[in-house]
Amino acid sequence: MPPTRPRVRTDSRLSRMLHVLLHMARDDQPVTSAQIARMLGTNAAVVRRTMAGLRKAGYVQSEKGHHGGWRLDCDLAGVTLLDIHRAVGGPRVFAIGADHAHPDCAVERVVNAALADALEEAQALLVRRLGAVTLADLAREFDQICHAASWGLADHPQS
Numbered sequence: 001m002p003p004t005r006p007r008v009r010t011d012s013r014l015s016r017m018l019h020v021l022l023h024m025a026r027d028d029q030p031v032t033s034a035q036i037a038r039m040l041g042t043n044a045a046v047v048r049r050t051m052a053g054l055r056k057a058g059y060v061q062s063e064k065g066h067h068g069g070w071r072l073d074c075d076l077a078g079v080t081l082l083d084i085h086r087a088v089g090g091p092r093v094f095a096i097g098a099d100h101a102h103p104d105c106a107v108e109r110v111v112n113a114a115l116a117d118a119l120e121e122a123q124a125l126l127v128r129r130l131g132a133v134t135l136a137d138l139a140r141e142f143d144q145i146c147h148a149a150s151w152g153l154a155d156h157p158q159s
Contacts, residue, residue: 030069057087082130
């Protein structure tokens with residue numbers, strides 16, 4: 001049996017916050033950090049820290065008090081996945097990078113140049129794609145799936 005490779009940890013802030021924002025788009029009531037934390041299997045402090053970036057960007061607002069919580073504060077059609085990625089402090093798109101330990105080495109310069117070109121091209125493609133999809137696009141797809149499956153938001157497993 002081949003040895004198991006360690007699982008590479010990925011940054012899921014974008015997908016997790018998109019999930020939360022789509023739920024918020026379908027609910028008129030504010031959602032507390034504790035509710036979001038339960039949905040995501042994390043703690044409320046992590047939620048508040050992440051939501052703060054969305055608030056700073058103008059996508060959500062927070063209300064204090066007994067009936068407080070987080071609410072959407074944007075037009076879904078005007079916000080792209082790239083906008084959300086940036087607002088939640090998403091990491092560099094790729095973790096692959098060049099080695100600069102031996103800048104005088106010709107082999108290292110050739111390898112770094114090849115990697116730089118490939119990564120630049122791949123990043124440009126991903127940024128274009130993320131910038132082309134809006135929250136409204138995702139909400140529309142979600143609504144179509146719910147309608148086709150004859151189940152609503154209340155039946156959604158993460159609700």
